[in-house]
Amino acid sequence: MLEIIYSDDALVVVNKPTGLLSVPGRGPDKQDCLYHRMLEQFPDALMVHRLDMDTSGLVLFARTPEAQRNLSMQFEKREISKTYIAVVEGVIEKKVGMVDFPMRKDMAHSLPPRHVVDCVRGKKALTEWKVLERTETTTRVALFPQTGRSHQLRVHMECIGFPIVGDPIYGTPAERLMLHAQSLEFRHPETGEPIRLECPAPF
Structure with missing residues (x-):
């Protein structure tokens, strides 16, 4: 059973586990996904956004077409x-920073899907970051994406020299990718009231 963080008649927020696709992929071996599991518990669930397979954390679903359009x-x-x-590889000395590098999909690499920084043909991608804790070899950071490009956080941290620990595409593979969507803030699609939800990182 999925961990439901919040639900009402208009929306559901769930904690997606790492290693699970958000939506089905190509082929019969890629049909198990968050969306299909959600339909088992909430037959009216509608996708609003998604996370990378290796990323865990909060995913928002709508429960009506109107709520889906609003969200x-x-x-x-x-x-x-x-x-x-x-958690990223290396020790970041600065306390806060911003990465403002345009991105695009790298069509030269189909498997695994990769994205690259491209200042000519890329789409705007902006990430703010803040150091939370340092060890001798790693840094724990909070990441605040201002845009929603695929693999944005992973590419941005790698391109400034601090790949996310466990990244099988842009870093060194490990037991899991140390990336978790911890909080969401939005307006309720029906009432307009502000909602802030949190799900602490499991690492």
């Missing part, structure tokens, strides 16, 4: 705030 528009207008927790 999707909030994402499109960047009115939804997201906070991720990550």
Whole structure:
């Protein structure tokens, strides 16, 4: 059973485990996914956004077409705030920073899917970060994506020299990718009331 963080008649927020696709992929071996599991508990669940397979944390679903349109528009207008927790390789000396590198999909690599920084053809991608804790070899950071590009946080941290621990594409594979969507802030699609939900990182 999935861990439900919040639910009402308009929406559901769930804690996606690492290693689970958000939506089905190509082929019969990629049909097990968060969306299909959600339909077993909430037959009216509608996708609003997704997380990478290796990323854990909060995913928001709508329960009516009207709520889906409203929440999707909030994402499109960047009115939804997201906070991720990550552990990266290396020690970051600065306390806060910003990565402003355009990105695009790297069509030269189909498996695994990769994205790259491209200042000419890439789409705008902006990530703010804040150091939370340091060890001798790693840094725990809070990441605040201001745009929603695929693999944005993973690519941005790798391109400034601090790949996320356990990243099988942009870093060194390990037991899991140390990236977790910890909080979401948005307006309720029916009442307009602000909602802030949290799910602490399991690492």
